[in-house]
Amino acid sequence: MLSPYPTTAEWVRVAALWFWCVLVLIFLVVPIFVPVPLSFNSGSFFTFPLAGLSTRWYEVVLGTPRWRAAIGNSLLIGLGATILATVLGTLTAIGLSDPKFPARRFVVPLLISPLIVPVVVTAVGTYLFYARVGLANTYVGIILAHTVLASPFVVVTVGASLTGFDHNLMRATSILGAKPLTGFLRVMLPLILPGVLSGAAFAFVTSFDEVVVVQFLANADQRTLPLEMFTGLREQLSPAITAAATLMMGLSILLLIAANLLARRSRQNASALSE
Amino acid sequence: MSSIAMPRISATDQRESLRPLALAAPLLLLLLFSFGAPIVALLSRAVYEPTIANALPRTVAALRQDSGAGVPGEPVFLALAADLKQAQAAGAVYEFAKTLNTRLPGARSQVLRAARIATQDQATGKEAMIKAAPLLAEEQSWAAIRTGTNRFTSFYLLSAFDLRWTERGTIGAVPADQAVFLRVFGRTFLIATIVTLATLALAFPLAFVITSLRPAIAGIVLVLVLLPFWTSILVRTAAWTVILQKYGLLNDLLLWLGLTSDRLELMYSRTGLIIAMTHIQLPFTLLPIYSVMRSVKPSLVRAAQSLGARPFTAFWRVYLPQVMPGVLAGCLLTFILCLGYYITPVLIGGASDQLISNFIANYVNVELNWEMAAALSFVLLASTLGLYVTLTRYLGLDLFKMG
Numbered sequence: 001m002l003s004p005y006p007t008t009a010e011w012v013r014v015a016a017l018w019f020w021c022v023l024v025l026i027f028l029v030v031p032i033f034v035p036v037p038l039s040f041n042s043g044s045f046f047t048f049p050l051a052g053l054s055t056r057w058y059e060v061v062l063g064t065p066r067w068r069a070a071i072g073n074s075l076l077i078g079l080g081a082t083i084l085a086t087v088l089g090t091l092t093a094i095g096l097s098d099p100k101f102p103a104r105r106f107v108v109p110l111l112i113s114p115l116i117v118p119v120v121v122t123a124v125g126t127y128l129f130y131a132r133v134g135l136a137n138t139y140v141g142i143i144l145a146h147t148v149l150a151s152p153f154v155v156v157t158v159g160a161s162l163t164g165f166d167h168n169l170m171r172a173t174s175i176l177g178a179k180p181l182t183g184f185l186r187v188m189l190p191l192i193l194p195g196v197l198s199g200a201a202f203a204f205v206t207s208f209d210e211v212v213v214v215q216f217l218a219n220a221d222q223r224t225l226p227l228e229m230f231t232g233l234r235e236q237l238s239p240a241i242t243a244a245a246t247l248m249m250g251l252s253i254l255l256l257i258a259a260n261l262l263a264r265r266s267r268q269n270a271s272a273l274s275e
Numbered sequence: 276m277s278s279i280a281m282p283r284i285s286a287t288d289q290r291e292s293l294r295p296l297a298l299a300a301p302l303l304l305l306l307l308f309s310f311g312a313p314i315v316a317l318l319s320r321a322v323y324e325p326t327i328a329n330a331l332p333r334t335v336a337a338l339r340q341d342s343g344a345g346v347p348g349e350p351v352f353l354a355l356a357a358d359l360k361q362a363q364a365a366g367a368v369y370e371f372a373k374t375l376n377t378r379l380p381g382a383r384s385q386v387l388r389a390a391r392i393a394t395q396d397q398a399t400g401k402e403a404m405i406k407a408a409p410l411l412a413e414e415q416s417w418a419a420i421r422t423g424t425n426r427f428t429s430f431y432l433l434s435a436f437d438l439r440w441t442e443r444g445t446i447g448a449v450p451a452d453q454a455v456f457l458r459v460f461g462r463t464f465l466i467a468t469i470v471t472l473a474t475l476a477l478a479f480p481l482a483f484v485i486t487s488l489r490p491a492i493a494g495i496v497l498v499l500v501l502l503p504f505w506t507s508i509l510v511r512t513a514a515w516t517v518i519l520q521k522y523g524l525l526n527d528l529l530l531w532l533g534l535t536s537d538r539l540e541l542m543y544s545r546t547g548l549i550i551a552m553t554h555i556q557l558p559f560t561l562l563p564i565y566s567v568m569r570s571v572k573p574s575l576v577r578a579a580q581s582l583g584a585r586p587f588t589a590f591w592r593v594y595l596p597q598v599m600p601g602v603l604a605g606c607l608l609t610f611i612l613c614l615g616y617y618i619t620p621v622l623i624g625g626a627s628d629q630l631i632s633n634f635i636a637n638y639v640n641v642e643l644n645w646e647m648a649a650a651l652s653f654v655l656l657a658s659t660l661g662l663y664v665t666l667t668r669y670l671g672l673d674l675f676k677m678g
Contacts, residue, residue, distance in 0.1 A: 010586070013586070017480055017483075017484060018484065020480050021480055021481045021484045024477045024478075024480070024481045024557075025481070025496070025499055027477065027554065027557075028499065028500060028503055028554070028557055028558075029499050029502060029503065031503075031511065031514050031515060031518055031554055032502065032503050032506050032510070032511055032514055034514050034517055034518055034524060035510075035513060035514050035517060038517060045522075046517045046520055046522075046523060047520075047522050047523070048524065048527070084305075088301050088302040088305060089302060091298045091299065091301060091302065092298065092299040092301075092302040092303075094295075094298050095294075095295035095296060095297070095298030095299040096295065096299065097295075098294070098295035100292040100295060101292075101295040101296065101299070102292055102295075102296055107299065107303070109663075109667060110303075110306065111302070111303075111306070113310075113660075113663075114306070114310055116611065116659060116660070116663045117310075117314070117615075117656065117659065117660075118614065118615025118617075118632055118652075118655055118656070118659055119615060119617065119632075120615065120617045120632040120635050120636055120652075121314065121317070121615075121632075121635070121652045121655060121656055122310065122313070122314070124317055124635060124636070124639050124648060124652065125313030125314045125315075125316060125317035125318075125652070126309065126310075126313040127313075127639070128313065128316050128317050128320070128645065129312055129313035129316040129317075130313070132316070144305065144308075144309045145309055147305060147309070148305065148306060148309050148310045151302055151305075151306075155302075205505070205507075209507030209508075209509065209510070211509050211618065212617055212618065216639070226507070226509050229509060229510075229513060230509060230618070230622075233512075233513055233516055233622050234621065234622065237516065237517075241513055242513070242517065245510045245513045245514065248507065248509075248510050249506050249507075249510050252505055252506055252507060252510075253502065253505055253506065256505040260501075
């Protein structure tokens with residue numbers, strides 16, 4: 001960044017730039033970790049220094065029926081949406097990887113659009129439409145709605161792992177007498193598996209974190225962990241929320257680190273094959 | 276022989292292009308069912324509003340006979356009384372009164388009273404109806420009823436822009452005390468602009484510094500950038516509600532640094548909202564900028580400087596034009612996403628910081644006015660998709676090559 005013979009002005013500029021960037025990084029990272037120490041606070045206030053260390057707020061989140069039911073709902077809906085989004089998204093990505101795919105210019109933006117359409121519009125529309133077709137306040141309805149929101153991530157990650165995939169391999173399997181399904185299961189799937197798993201992790205996190213659609217579609221028995229947090233934040237701030245936030249953040253970060261490692265591996269697989 | 280083989284080849288061709296489509300079909304059908312249809316169903320509510328026409332079939336017919344434009348004659352009032360009586364019996368009168376009230380503020384209670392009277396008496400004429408509902412003696416009430424009997428309406432879309440049809444049949448502004456939405460749209464665009472510029476000021480230098488780091492260290496810094504990117508908006512908003520409290524961390528910090536002498540009210544304020552939104556959007560602005568900066572050759576800037584350009588000139592004339600596509604893409608992405616914010620304004624913003632999404636949710640949850648929610652959704656969706664098309668067509672941003 002510095003020239004070989006830096007002037008004083010240059011030193012000052014570079015120092016100011018670095019100082020600014022350190023501040024930006026602090027602004028970026030510190031806030032997300034603030035709830036972590038507070039969740040171990042033994043007092044009921046959100047102030048530092050902590051009154052003392054305790055796991056009482058985790059006992060609330062993991063022990064009371066209300067929070068437990070919410071966690072159960074989140075896992076159920078998250079798993080349902082993950083399975084559906086992963087299967088449908090993977091099939092779609094395989095279809096898209098074929099150069100003969102028709103009207104790609106229109107289909108790809110359509111597939112991505114659930115991420116761009118403001119989520120309130122999606123949620124309100126789904127609420128209205130599901131009431132007409134009898135899916136309002138059902139687990140199936142929420143799972144389908146979450147599948148829509150999560151599917152773009154699967155299409156994109158699996159699509160990326162397919163970019164290096166040599167389609168001649170599939171031709172070779174069929175010449176050697178394998179049925180298309182056998183060829184897929186024995187040759188293609190093992191090669192793109194890291195991409196598929198990474199897409200599944202993204203899908204799960206998308207559903208597990210989602211609150212707006214659930215707010216409109218869920219009845220009192222279908223409340224999820226984020227919805228419980230959202231209502232808690234609106235009504236009355238309890239340190240239990242910091243414990244729930246820490247748990248959610250921990251799970252998201254773990255899953256997404258795994259997803260990224262897998263995605264990297266699938267890219268390496270792809271480039272190794274194409275060589 | 277070739278004439279036999281030809282059709283078979285084209286048939287295979289067609290089947291081969293249909294197979295990839297068939298693989299994508301299940302997801303496309305799901306999107307159609309659980310995403311496309313809901314949005315169409317919602318938006319259609321903005322222009323299709325049959326409640327009034329359905330509730331007043333006789334009145335509609337009688338109005339057609341009545342030639343005048345102002346307050347109609349006795350037959351229309353008799354028809355209205357009969358319609359209200361039937362609506363009362365069918366339990367549809369509340370829905371009708373509520374819908375009419377949107378177009379004719381204050382109509383709800385008068386319509387309900389008129390319906391009760393119409394139910395009690397055999398035939399309720401003009402005089403009795405006007406006594407129960409004085410609104411019915413006014414020309415503008417009948418103008419509202421006449422336009423309301425049309426199932427297709429531009430009323431709600433015009434309302435979304437604080438406009439209405441005037442009595443003279445032209446489009447004009449609504450009275451100042453009813454004008455809300457232009458201010459809400461203006462506020463949404465203003466906050467989105469401020470947040471976009473704030474993220475740019477923070478992201479640009481950081482992205483630049485990351486490109487100049489050794490790969491191993493750059494990797495670590497990128498993880499720090501991605502960490503908040505992977506944490507849900509709700510969790511980050513929750514973190515900010517803790518930080519922005521009156522006795523929270525930020526106020527502690529400001530006092531300790533001596534920047535303020537008193538604790539600020541940051542919760543339920545626009546400042547707090549902008550700080551939290553800037554934090555949430557920062558990675559979205561940064562990643563497209565970073566991905567473009569990484570591809571810029573540093574040798575060009577050095578060449579400019581060795582040719583005598585001052586550092587600022589080299590930056591402005593050589594470096595900036597090259598990274599501009601990334602800057603525009605990142606800013607536009609953040610701007611688009613800011614337009615749709617819902618959670619953060621609810622939890623951190625004050626009453627005067629609620630954005631357009633919050634109004635949509637409020638119309639559905641509290642006012643039960645689907646038509647207004649639909650009209651506002653239409654405007655929000657149109658602005659968002661318009662900008663999204665710009666983003667993909669002209670800037671070629673691939674959303675997923677970022678993370």
